[in-house]
Amino acid sequence: MKRYSKEHEWVELQGTEAVMGITAYAAAELGDITYVEVPALGKKVKVNDVLCVVESVKAASDVYAPVGGEVCAVNGNLDADPALVNQSSEDKGWFCRLTGVAQTEFDALMTADQYAAYTAGLK
Amino acid sequence: MSLIFELSVPGRRGTTLPGLDVPAADAIPAGLRRIKPAALPEVSELDAVRHFVNLSRLNIGVDTCFYPLGSCTMKYNPKFHERIAELPGFAGLHPLLPQLRRGGALTQGALAVLFEAEQFLAELLGFSAFTMQPLAGAHGELTGVMLIAAYHKKRGETRPVMLIPDAAHGTNPASAALAGFTTRTIPSDANGDVDLAALKAALGPEVAGLMLTCPNTLGLYDPNVREICRLVHEAGGLVYGDGANLNAIIGRVRPGDLGFDVMHVNLHKTFGTPHGGGGPGAAPVGVAKVLVPFLPTSRVLKRTDGSYALEYHFPDTIGYVAPFYGNFGIILRAYAYMLTLGAEGVRRVSAAAVLNANYVRAKLRDAFPAAYPRTCMHECVLTAQPLAEAHGVHALDVAKALLDRGFHAPTIYFPLIAPEAVMIEPTETESKQTMDAFIATMLEIAALAERDPEALHRAPEHQTVRRLDETRAARFPDLASLA
Numbered sequence: 001m002k003r004y005s006k007e008h009e010w011v012e013l014q015g016t017e018a019v020m021g022i023t024a025y026a027a028a029e030l031g032d033i034t035y036v037e038v039p040a041l042g043k044k045v046k047v048n049d050v051l052c053v054v055e056s057v058k059a060a061s062d063v064y065a066p067v068g069g070e071v072c073a074v075n076g077n078l079d080a081d082p083a084l085v086n087q088s089s090e091d092k093g094w095f096c097r098l099t100g101v102a103q104t105e106f107d108a109l110m111t112a113d114q115y116a117a118y119t120a121g122l123k
Numbered sequence: 124m125s126l127i128f129e130l131s132v133p134g135r136r137g138t139t140l141p142g143l144d145v146p147a148a149d150a151i152p153a154g155l156r157r158i159k160p161a162a163l164p165e166v167s168e169l170d171a172v173r174h175f176v177n178l179s180r181l182n183i184g185v186d187t188c189f190y191p192l193g194s195c196t197m198k199y200n201p202k203f204h205e206r207i208a209e210l211p212g213f214a215g216l217h218p219l220l221p222q223l224r225r226g227g228a229l230t231q232g233a234l235a236v237l238f239e240a241e242q243f244l245a246e247l248l249g250f251s252a253f254t255m256q257p258l259a260g261a262h263g264e265l266t267g268v269m270l271i272a273a274y275h276k277k278r279g280e281t282r283p284v285m286l287i288p289d290a291a292h293g294t295n296p297a298s299a300a301l302a303g304f305t306t307r308t309i310p311s312d313a314n315g316d317v318d319l320a321a322l323k324a325a326l327g328p329e330v331a332g333l334m335l336t337c338p339n340t341l342g343l344y345d346p347n348v349r350e351i352c353r354l355v356h357e358a359g360g361l362v363y364g365d366g367a368n369l370n371a372i373i374g375r376v377r378p379g380d381l382g383f384d385v386m387h388v389n390l391h392k393t394f395g396t397p398h399g400g401g402g403p404g405a406a407p408v409g410v411a412k413v414l415v416p417f418l419p420t421s422r423v424l425k426r427t428d429g430s431y432a433l434e435y436h437f438p439d440t441i442g443y444v445a446p447f448y449g450n451f452g453i454i455l456r457a458y459a460y461m462l463t464l465g466a467e468g469v470r471r472v473s474a475a476a477v478l479n480a481n482y483v484r485a486k487l488r489d490a491f492p493a494a495y496p497r498t499c500m501h502e503c504v505l506t507a508q509p510l511a512e513a514h515g516v517h518a519l520d521v522a523k524a525l526l527d528r529g530f531h532a533p534t535i536y537f538p539l540i541a542p543e544a545v546m547i548e549p550t551e552t553e554s555k556q557t558m559d560a561f562i563a564t565m566l567e568i569a570a571l572a573e574r575d576p577e578a579l580h581r582a583p584e585h586q587t588v589r590r591l592d593e594t595r596a597a598r599f600p601d602l603a604s605l606a
Contacts, residue, residue, distance in 0.1 A: 031536075052381040058536040078321075083594065085501040 003091070003106055004115035005066040007048075010090050011106065018067055018101040019094050022054065022077075025119045027089040030056035033082045038074040039095055045069065045098075047105055052095050054085070066107040069098030124181070124587065127164045137168040152529045179604055183531055184600065186587040189557050191483075193534035194292070194340060194544025196370050196392035204395070208452050227432050227587045230562045234431035237448055238423045240458040241407070244388060247461075247469065248369075250380025250409030253388075254419045255454055258443040260367060263406030264298035264334070265386025266444045269359045270410060271387055272302055272439050273417040282331035282360070287316050290341055290538050292492050295334045295365060304331060311540055315495040316345045319354075326358035331548050336365040337378065340538040341495055342480065342502035342546070344371070348553055354383025359416075363386065366406075371501035371549065373468035382410045393472075394457035404455040416441075419444045475551035476501040479558060483547050486562045490569035494541035502548035505539050511543050516572040516579050518543045521565075523590060524582040528564045 002012045008026035011018050027033065037053040043053055045065040052063040074096045077084060086095035110118060143150065148395040152159070157366040166174070184190065190197040201375035203343050208214065216233055220226040227234065232293035257263040268285065275282045285299035288309045296306040307325055333355045338344040345351065352362045364378050364386030372378075378386050387592045391398035398404050409417060416439040424434045448454075464472065484493055505542045507518040522532035522545070534546040549558055572579055583589060 005271070028147055032594045033595050057597060082598075 001015060002112060003066070003109035004047060004118075005008060005064070006118065007056055007064045007066070008119075009063060009066040011066045011109065012066075013054045013101060013103070013106045014022065016099060016103075017072070018065055018069060018098045018099050020051075020096060021094040021118075022085065023115070023119075024089045027086050027093070030054065030061065031058045032056055036082050036085060037079040037094065038078065039071045041071055041074065045071070046120065055060045063095065065098070067098065067101045069101040071096050072099045073097040088103065124177060125174075127166060128162075129167050130170050130174065133165055135165045135167055135170075137166060137171055142270070143216060150307070152334070156295060178490075185552075187218045188208040188529055188531055189549075189553060189561055190531040190563045191547045191549050191561065192209040192531060193342075193548045194537065195398075195521050195534070196367075196389070196501075196548060196550055197398075197531075198370070198392075198395055198550035199454075199552040200395050200397045201460070201463070203463070204456040207459045208455050213321040213452070213455055217561055218451070220416045221505065226587040227430070231431055233451065234423050236431070236455050236458050237451070238431050240461070241423070242462045243458070244407055244409060245393075245434050247373065247377070247415050248386065248388065248409050249377030250386070251412045252415050252418060252422075252571040253407045253409045254422070254444070254449075255405070255407045256443070256449040257387060257408055258445050258450055259391075259404035260365075260389045260406045261294040261298055261385060262444070263389075263408050264294055264363070264365065265301055266408045266441075267387055268299050268302040268304065268332075268334070269441050269444075270408070270414050270417045272304070274329055274361065276415055277417070277439060280328075280359070282329055284329045285331055286322070286325055286333040286355075286360075287331075288335065288339070289540055290366060291334060291336055291412055292340060292367060295336075297512055299334065309333075309343075311339075313342045314497070315339070315343045315540075316347060319347060319350070319415055322351065322354060326360065328359065330355075330360045330484050333361040334365060335383075336368055337381070337383075338368050338371050338500040339377060340368070340546075341504045341541065342368070342371070342548075343495060344500050348381050350579040356382065367392065368501060368584065371473060373473045374466065375473050377408070379411060385409065387412055390453055390457040396453045403450050403453060404554065405450040405457070407449070407454070417441055421448070423448070425480055458534060472551050473501070476549075479549040479553060480547070481549060482555075483549055483558055486558075487565055490566055491545060494544060494604065499597045501550075503547060504538065505545045506541060507545055508573045509545040510569060514572045514576045516576050518545050520572075520576075520582060521545060521568055524568045524571075525564065526583040527585045528568075530564060 002010050008023045009020055010023050011020040013018050013093055033054060033056045035055040046068045047065055049065045050062045054061055055062055063104040075094050185197050185199055193202045221230040231593040240254055244253050244483050257266045283305055285304040285306050286309050287295050287306050290311050299306050309325055310318045310321050312376050321338040337348055361384040362382060364383035366386050366388040369388055373393055387408045392397050404440055420435045420437055420440045421433040423431055425431055480499050484499055494504045494506045507521055510516040522535050525532050536544055
């Protein structure tokens with residue numbers, strides 16, 4: 001089950017480990033993505049800290065941590081092929097994995113239905 | 124078009140050099156001589172002339188077509204001011220001369236230009252003094268935020284945060300970060316103005332100041348600008364003004380009177396000096412009285428006998444921010460521009476710039492509605508959202524189609540808070556006929572989007588290059604195709 005942030009990140013929790021990326025909506029809004037700066041392994045973040053930077057043909061944008069934790073893996077394929085984020089934003093285009101994630105922070109995020117309603121309201 | 128290296132034929136020459144009149148062995152010591160011949164193109168004079176003339180014909184500029192690049196103020200650069208800048212007394216001046224002993228006496232004219240240009244700007248913008256040194260807009264921003272940092276440091280205060288509205292140019296947070304600040308974003312409200320409640324919530328003892336563009340990048344004049352300045356001052360901060368959009372208000376309202384403490388002025392925008400490929404730019408920074416002690420050195424002062432001199436001794440100065448006195452040739456052209464127009468002419472600049480932008484906005488209202496439907500200032504931010512939703516034709520497609528139709532494209536996808544943004548700044552130097560031709564073309568493109576959207580996805584079809592692979596261009600830029 002995925003949850004979604006207002007800043008357009010998705011996060012999927014397995015136990016206390018989470019995988020995250022940006023949503024298909026965010027990828028479409030950004031346009032063709034040219035570069036993703038993933039965090040260093042071991043970086044510790046709190047909710048809403050800057051976690052990654054994503055550059056597209058339109059803009060460079062900060063990506064915020066939807067939940068707190070410690071970075072334990074990053075998607076090494078994005079360096080050679082950042083277009084993965086456009087093609088498969090919520091699967092192959094994942095950004096990083098975090099450990100030590102609190103269930104309560106995950107539960108505070110939006111469900112898929114809530115997020116769909118949220119983005120519909122942005123138009 | 125070929126590179127000149129691809130035209131090369133071994134042995135072909137454009138010039139015949141005279142024979143050596145000294146022994147070859149003595150001319151250059153053996154150890155300093157080239158081992159392999161230089162890899163220069165071997166072409167005739169005619170080959171070289173045709174190559175560079177044809178290259179120049181690919182150049183797009185204000186001198187070739189309407190160039191409504193929003194936020195950039197691509198107004199006409201008067202040729203008369205180029206002639207002033209070419210006068211040998213200015214063009215031949217050595218920049219070190221005024222720093223040499225008694226050199227000041229030989230450079231009084233140039234120092235007078237710097238001094239009087241500063242006086243004119245101070246009067247026009249309502250500031251106490253200017254530094255003429257910064258070399259372009261973002262350099263002016265950096266200088267300005269460094270002055271704010273120096274001000275707080277002198278007062279013994281630690282204020283590490285700079286507030287920046289989400290409509291700001293991307294250079295604002297970059298300049299603040301380079302000066303050592305962390306930045307905090309202030310959202311815009313539903314009208315496109317600074318969200319006052321969010322600003323109040325963000326202000327505090329850690330805030331050094333706010334960087335505000337007036338009018339903002341949506342081309343809108345924030346009616347709360349005085350109140351915004353007051354709130355920032357009340358919290359102990361200073362207000363930085365981004366002067367990128369000064370063309371909208373020049374001669375009409377003075378930023379210093381509104382409450383701005385420091386502001387850069389893009390001479391290459393508002394004051395009609397060349398920019399883009401024709402640069403360089405110049406961005407003098409004006410300051411309120413409280414920031415004068417921190418201005419960069421040197422400064423040009425007028426002595427009691429009426430002569431001008433460079434002065435270096437200001438204990439609180441942030442130091443040099445540029446070699447010598449800034450881009451003197453550009454300051455000189457801007458000085459000529461101010462003298463040409465005079466106070467009344469400058470007022471007519473802003474009036475015509477605002478009128479022209481509103482003319483374009485109103486004429487395009489049905490096909491390209493304004494992102495925020497209200498009277499704009501010197502530029503209008505329209506949206507291609509209706510075309511995108513109905514026909515899958517995006518702002519990028521419209522921009523590319525304009526290239527095929529003889530216009531430079533407007534700014535697109537900026538500011539980011541406006542979806543499918545198309546930002547048009549006609550400037551005051553364009554005629555109604557030119558704007559009408561542009562408007563007719565925009566409407567033709569909108570009609571084509573309905574009939575044949577694929578034709579717009581294919582654009583441009585008649586340029587030197589077609590649609591570029593922007594991802595690849597950003598990832599693997601090929602800046603010198605000489606492999």
